[in-house]
Amino acid sequence: MKRVDILDASLIFGSLSITQVIILGILGVLILAGLICLAIPTKKKTAITIFRVLVGALFIFSGFVKADDPLGFTYKLKEYFATDALNFPSMDKFSFSIAFVVPIIEMTLGFMILIGTRKMLTLTLIVAMMLFFTFLTWYTAHYNKVLECGCFGDAIPMTSWQSFWKNVVLMAFVIILLAGYKHITSPFTMKFQNISVLVFLVMATFFSWYCYNYLPVIDFRPYKIGTNIKKDMQGTPDVEKFYYSLKDKKTGITKEFDKFPENYQANYDYIGSRTEIVKKGVEPKIKDFSISSASGNDVTDSILSVPGNHFILVCLSIDEANKDEKVVNKINALASDCMKNHCGFICITASDENAVSGYKKKFNPPYNFFTTDGTVLKTMIRSNPGLILINSGVVKAMWHYHSIPSYSEVAETYFH
Numbered sequence: 001m002k003r004v005d006i007l008d009a010s011l012i013f014g015s016l017s018i019t020q021v022i023i024l025g026i027l028g029v030l031i032l033a034g035l036i037c038l039a040i041p042t043k044k045k046t047a048i049t050i051f052r053v054l055v056g057a058l059f060i061f062s063g064f065v066k067a068d069d070p071l072g073f074t075y076k077l078k079e080y081f082a083t084d085a086l087n088f089p090s091m092d093k094f095s096f097s098i099a100f101v102v103p104i105i106e107m108t109l110g111f112m113i114l115i116g117t118r119k120m121l122t123l124t125l126i127v128a129m130m131l132f133f134t135f136l137t138w139y140t141a142h143y144n145k146v147l148e149c150g151c152f153g154d155a156i157p158m159t160s161w162q163s164f165w166k167n168v169v170l171m172a173f174v175i176i177l178l179a180g181y182k183h184i185t186s187p188f189t190m191k192f193q194n195i196s197v198l199v200f201l202v203m204a205t206f207f208s209w210y211c212y213n214y215l216p217v218i219d220f221r222p223y224k225i226g227t228n229i230k231k232d233m234q235g236t237p238d239v240e241k242f243y244y245s246l247k248d249k250k251t252g253i254t255k256e257f258d259k260f261p262e263n264y265q266a267n268y269d270y271i272g273s274r275t276e277i278v279k280k281g282v283e284p285k286i287k288d289f290s291i292s293s294a295s296g297n298d299v300t301d302s303i304l305s306v307p308g309n310h311f312i313l314v315c316l317s318i319d320e321a322n323k324d325e326k327v328v329n330k331i332n333a334l335a336s337d338c339m340k341n342h343c344g345f346i347c348i349t350a351s352d353e354n355a356v357s358g359y360k361k362k363f364n365p366p367y368n369f370f371t372t373d374g375t376v377l378k379t380m381i382r383s384n385p386g387l388i389l390i391n392s393g394v395v396k397a398m399w400h401y402h403s404i405p406s407y408s409e410v411a412e413t414y415f416h
Contacts, residue, residue, distance in 0.1 A: 023156070027054070030050060030053075030054055031054070031169075033050060034047050034050035034051050034054070034176075035047070037050065038176065044180060044183055045183040047176075047180070048176070048177060048180040048183040048184060049183075051173045051176050051177055052113055052114065052116070052177060052184060053114065054173055055110070055113055055126070055170065055173050055174060055177065056110040056111065056112075056113040056114035057110065057114070058110070058170060059106050059107065059109050059110030059113070059126070060106070060107050060110035060111060060114075061110075061152070062103075062106055062110075062151060062152060063102075063103040063104065063105070063106030063107035063108075063110065063204070064103070064107060065152050065153040065154075065155040065156075065220070066099070066102070066103035066106070066150075066152075066153050067103035067104060067107065067204065067207055067208040067211060068153065068207075068211050068216045068217055068218055068220075069153050069154065069211065069216045069220070069221075069382060070096070070099050070100050070103070070208050070211060070212045071096075071099075071212060071382040072150075072153060072154065072216075072221075072382060073099035073102075073103065073150060073153065074095045074096045074099040075378055076099075076148075076150035077095040077098055077099055077150075078092055078095050079146055079150075080136075080140070080145075080146060081095065084145070085140065085145040085146055086139075086140075086145070100208055100209075100212070103204075103208060104201070104204045104205055104208055105125075105129075106129070107200070107204045108197065108200060108201050108204060109122055109125055109126055109129070111196075111197065111200045112197055113126065113177070113184075115186055115188060115193060115196065115197075116184050116185055116186035116187075117186055117188075117190075117193035117194075117197060118193075119181055119184045120181065123174065123177060123178055123181060126174055127171075127174055127178070130167060130170060130171045130174055131171075133151075133167055134164065134167040134168065134171055137149055137151075137160050137161075137163045137164040137167055138164050140160045141159070141160030141161045141163075141164050145160075146160055147159065147160065148160070149162075149163035151163045151166070153220060154220035154221050155218075155220045212382075213400065213402050214400050214402060214403060215381070215382055215383060215386075215398065215399075215400045216382065221379055221380075222285050222286050222379065223286070223379060223380045223381070223388075223395060224395065225395050225396065225397060225398065226394070226395060227286075227394065227395045228393055228394045229286060229289065229304055229390075229393050229394070229395065230301075230304045230305070230393040231393070232284060232285040232286040233284050233285075233286045233287075233289055234284055235281060235282050235283045235284035235285075236281045236282040237281045238277045238278075238279065238280055238281040239277070239278045239279035239281070240275050240276065240277055240278065241258060241275070241276045241278050242258070242273060242274075242275055242276075243256050243257065243258055243273060243274050243275075243276065244256065244257050244258075244259075244260060244270070244272075244273045245270075245271035245272045245273065245274075246260075246261075246264060246268035246269065246270060246271060247268060247269045247271050248267065248268060249267055249268060249269060250267070254271055255268075288373055288375070288376055289372070289376050290372065290373070290376075291303055291348055291370045291371070291372050292370060292371045292372070293370055293371075294353070294369065294370070294371075299370065303346070303370075304390075304393040305392070305393065306344055306390075306392070307392055308343075308391065308392070309343055309344075309389060309390070309391045309396070309414065309415060310338075310343055310344030310345065310346075310389075310390055310391075311334070311335070311338060311343070311344065311345045311346070311387060311388070311389055311390070312346055312347075312348060312387075312388045312390055313331065313335075313345070313346065313347040313348070313367065313385055313386075313387055313388075314347075314348055314349075314377050314380050314381050314383070314384075314385060314386045314387070314388060315347055315348070315349040315351070315377075315384060315385040316349070316350055316374055316377040316378060316384045316385075317349070317350060317351055317355075317374070317384060318349055318351040318355040318356060318358075318359050319351065319355055320384060321384045321385050322384065322385065322401050323363070327385075327401050327404065328363050330404040330406075331365070331385070331387070331401075331404055332363070332364075332365055332366060333406065333407075334387075334404065334405070334406060334407055334410075335365065335366045335367045336366050337406070337407035337408075338407060339366060341407065341411075343407075345366075345367045346367055346368050346369070346370055347365070347367055347368070347369045347370070347385075348369075348370045348371065348372040348377065349369060349370075349371065349372070349377070350371070350372060350373060350374035350377055356369045381398055381400075382400075383399075383400040383401050383402075384401070385401050386398060386399065386400060386401065387399040387401075387404060389410065389414060391414075396414055397410075397413075397414060
């Protein structure tokens with residue numbers, strides 16, 4: 001297995017986005033302020049408060065973005081448990097349970113350290129989590145197992161090395177808190193602390209449950225509402241400059257040119273060439289998105305270019321999809337009304353022809369099926385099946401299968 005240098009700075013900082021740079025800048029200022037206060041004996045309590053806020057806020061944020069998308073975190077855990085990663089396939093069946101519980105624990109521990117309640121229990125649990133995740137990110141980065149860690153979900157994508165060093169810094173904060181735990185005090189009574197932690201725990205649990213059953217509240221994915229899919233599939237290529245190495249036939253000296261001299265063959269021998277990137281291009285936000293017909297033809301452009309409103313039913317796996325009678329009837333009724341009103345309605349799936357034929361025979365859907373890569377479908381919507389409303393390639397709305405609307409409801413809100 002290929003190993004990666006732990007101190008390769010380009011892997012740690014090379015892919016930082018503007019958002020990440022701004023966040024790192026703010027954190028840097030707070031960390032500097034905390035360290036300065038820590039060096040002043042009379043300001044140690046202030047230093048501990050600063051680091052307590054940093055640790056608490058980061059734990060709450062980290063848990064929040066994962067609880068906002070528990071199904072997405074489940075997919076990430078499946079990557080970790082895969083045979084070519086940690087090789088724990090037996091844990092795959094527990095992926096969702098872990099994805100649901102861990103963010104709630106993260107948020108609750110962050111809240112507890114913020115209000116200063118049960119400080120030794122809280123710090124002990126935080127240290128345990130930090131030790132585990134620091135080792136995990138080091139292992140996956142060192143052995144190049146998982147490219148993106150998923151610590152902050154799709155909100156702030158991080159490589160495994162970036163996440164590892166983030167954990168190292170966070171662990172340093174926690175050690176500072178452990179050393180100065182006597183300065184951690186709560187302004188609230190114990191009764192208020194207990195009640196507030198319980199209320200927070202219930203709210204965090206409800207939030208994660210809601211996001212799982214009715215889509216993420218805050219959508220960080222590339223197909224979120226407002227996305228122009230066709231436009232985001234196009235990136236900007238690198239601006240390149242070519243250089244040519246030519247050897248002077250008379251002097252034997254090799255020179256480099258950015259263009260061939262006129263009639264260069266008479267005076268020079270061609271040695272080689274190189275390419276220099278003058279301006280780095282921008283990668284497309286949406287990659288590998290394509291829709292194929294049953295006959296294998298690529299119909300992506302024709303579907304995204306359809307003017308007006310039309311629906312795309314996303315069904316990652318027909319075998320694993322929710323096929324409750326009420327859900328199927330709502331989808332079929334909506335599709336039938338779409339046909340009557342000349343509004344497009346198709347289904348895209350990663351399932352094979354046999355699964356599609358079996359579904360057609362059993363449920364008699366009034367719409368056509370097309371094929372799309374499963375990884376893309378996982379990213380498009382966190383529901384199987386899920387419904388997306390498109391207008392000229394722009395995502396206008398989306399629904400979980402728990403909230404499939406009627407045609408009249410959609411028309412009243414979106415068809416103007």
